[in-house]
Amino acid sequence: MYSRPGLAFLCLWAITDAYNVLIIGGTRFSGAALWKELYDRGHTVTVYNRGKTPAQAVVRESVDDFDARIRAATFLQGDRQDPEQLRRLIDPDRYDYVYDMNAREEPDTKPLASLFVGHSQLKQYVFMSSAGVYLLSDEMPHLETDAVDANSRHKGKLESEACLQALGIPWCSFRPTYICGPGNYNPVERYFFERLEAGRPVCVPSHGQHLTGLGHVEDLAVAMANVVDRHTVTTGKTYNVQNRQAITFDGVVRTAAAVTGRARDSVEIVHYDPGTVEFPAGAKAFPMRPQHFFCGVERAVQDLEWTPRFDTVEAILRDSYENDFVLLRDSGGLRDDFVCDDIVLQKIQGVSKAAAEGASV
Numbered sequence: 501m502y503s504r505p506g507l508a509f510l511c512l513w514a515i516t517d518a519y520n521v522l523i524i525g526g527t528r529f530s531g532a533a534l535w536k537e538l539y540d541r542g543h544t545v546t547v548y549n550r551g552k553t554p555a556q557a558v559v560r561e562s563v564d565d566f567d568a569r570i571r572a573a574t575f576l577q578g579d580r581q582d583p584e585q586l587r588r589l590i591d592p593d594r595y596d597y598v599y600d601m602n603a604r605e606e607p608d609t610k611p612l613a614s615l616f617v618g619h620s621q622l623k624q625y626v627f628m629s630s631a632g633v634y635l636l637s638d639e640m641p642h643l644e645t646d647a648v649d650a651n652s653r654h655k656g657k658l659e660s661e662a663c664l665q666a667l668g669i670p671w672c673s674f675r676p677t678y679i680c681g682p683g684n685y686n687p688v689e690r691y692f693f694e695r696l697e698a699g700r701p702v703c704v705p706s707h708g709q710h711l712t713g714l715g716h717v718e719d720l721a722v723a724m725a726n727v728v729d730r731h732t733v734t735t736g737k738t739y740n741v742q743n744r745q746a747i748t749f750d751g752v753v754r755t756a757a758a759v760t761g762r763a764r765d766s767v768e769i770v771h772y773d774p775g776t777v778e779f780p781a782g783a784k785a786f787p788m789r790p791q792h793f794f795c796g797v798e799r800a801v802q803d804l805e806w807t808p809r810f811d812t813v814e815a816i817l818r819d820s821y822e823n824d825f826v827l828l829r830d831s832g833g834l835r836d837d838f839v840c841d842d843i844v845l846q847k848i849q850g851v852s853k854a855a856a857e858g859a860s861v
Contacts, residue, residue: 518542519623519728520594524580524612525601527553529683530628530676533721534599536561539569541725548590549602551577559682559823583611592619597728599626605656606663616669624731625664626724627673629657631713631740631795634675640711641746641796644675644738665736672727672734676720677713677742677795678788680816682824684717689820691787692756694834695841701768703844705790708750708771713742713794716810716819726804733803740795747813749788759817772844785840 521538525531526547536558538545547555557566578585580603592615603609609627616622632654635647648658657673664671678688687694695702720741727734747755754764779785800806810816828834 517729518544519596520544520546522546522548522590522595522598523601524548524599524603527555529681529685530679530717530720531599531601532556532558532683533681533717534601534724535573536569537718537721537725538599538728539572541728543597543728544574545572546574546576546595548576548578548580550579551575556683559819580612581607583614586611586615590615592616593621596621596623597626598622598624599628599724601628603627603656603660606659608656609660610663610667613664613667613669613671617667622669624727624734625669625671626727627660627664627671628724629661629673629675629738630654631675631677631742631793632789633658634795636791640792641713641794642740643796644740644799661738670731670735672731672736673738674720674724675738675740675795676715677740677793678715679717679720680714680820681717681810682820684820684824686787688714688787689756689817690825690828690834692753692817693760693821693825694836695838696757696760696762696767697829698836698838700838700841701770701845702753703770703772703786703841704749704753705772705774705786706749708753708769709748710788710790711746711748711792711794712752712788713746714752714813714816715742716808716816719743719806719808719810722809723800723804723806726806730804737799737803739800739804740797741800742795742797743808743813743816744797744811745813746792746794752813752817755813756817756821759814759821770844770848772848777844777847779840779843783840785844 521543523531523535523545526535527549535545555570576589578589613625633648633652634642635649637646661673680689723741750769753767753769757767758764774790
């Protein structure tokens with residue numbers, strides 16, 4: 501039975517038996533949060549990965565609790581694309597639930613998932629997908645029944661979902677939007693905080709009114725853990741996960757300003773047309789796609805009895821700022837990379853200067 505308190509208080513869930521759980525990945529951000537959530541609920545966790553990233557304590561986890569979680573886990577090291585290694589290291593009859601947190605392409609997914617074909621011990625293969633699979637739509641929010649984009653950069657996630665369905669094993673998948681929170685290795689929140697603290701304008705593509713969805717990593721972990729003992733409901737389904745509301749890009753900037761102790765209307769926002777600006781190859785000028793990108797989460801709320809604890813963008817950003825960004829800043833870990841910003845500002849200034857000169861003629 502559950503014996504340890506954890507993130508599970510974020511929602512309502514029924515007390516269930518403990519299970520053997522296999523996590524693929526598990527040492528970074530969403531995988532680490534999920535591992536802790538499952539451990540806190542009393543499940544026995546095995547972590548399978550390449551062994552290249554050491555496990556670290558997550559925010560709000562004491563050193564003693566982290567040490568206990570490490571001691572309780574089993575660690576397997578191998579290549580997930582190598583069927584021979586997988587057969588040697590993983591006993592498919594041992595695990596009740598598999599959480600696949602890091603597959604990007606179908607060749608990542610199939611060798612592992614194939615192990616569980618015909619093994620009735622498996623209750624659910626839970627796959628980490630992405631809301632990036634949805635086709636751009638005139639109607640929002642994205643729902644799980646929406647059309648998907650077979651040519652999206654996340655098409656490997658779609659192909660993996662199709663692979664799981666074709667194998668005939670019990671599976672479900674999660675499609676989060678932008679996952680935020682302490683430990684985020686994608687500089688989503690950091691983009692805004694870094695510019696605000698440097699006293700710089702915040703460059704935002706297009707008109708700044710595109711609506712986007714953010715979600716907290718701990719809320720995602722709770723939703724995924726809630727699949728346990730709900731597999732008869734979740735099998736074959738996909739689940740969107742984010743905060744219940746969407747927010748504009750400009751709204752993210754203003755909310756980030758408030759979180760850092762600045763007046764919401766004090767920040768300078770510079771809008772630009774991303775199609776007219778040339779950035780260095782491989783550079784990412786803005787951490788979010790310049791389009792409406794948010795999802796409805798009612799299916800997760802109903803099927804998983806799940807409610808986000810971090811239910812506002814301010815709550816999400818505040819946790820990221822206070823428990824991640826400030827620590828990174830104070831340790832000298834910021835990159836201070838404003839190359840793309842400077843290109844935008846020079847472009848804007850050049851256009852403004854030309855317009856002013858034209859008006860004076």
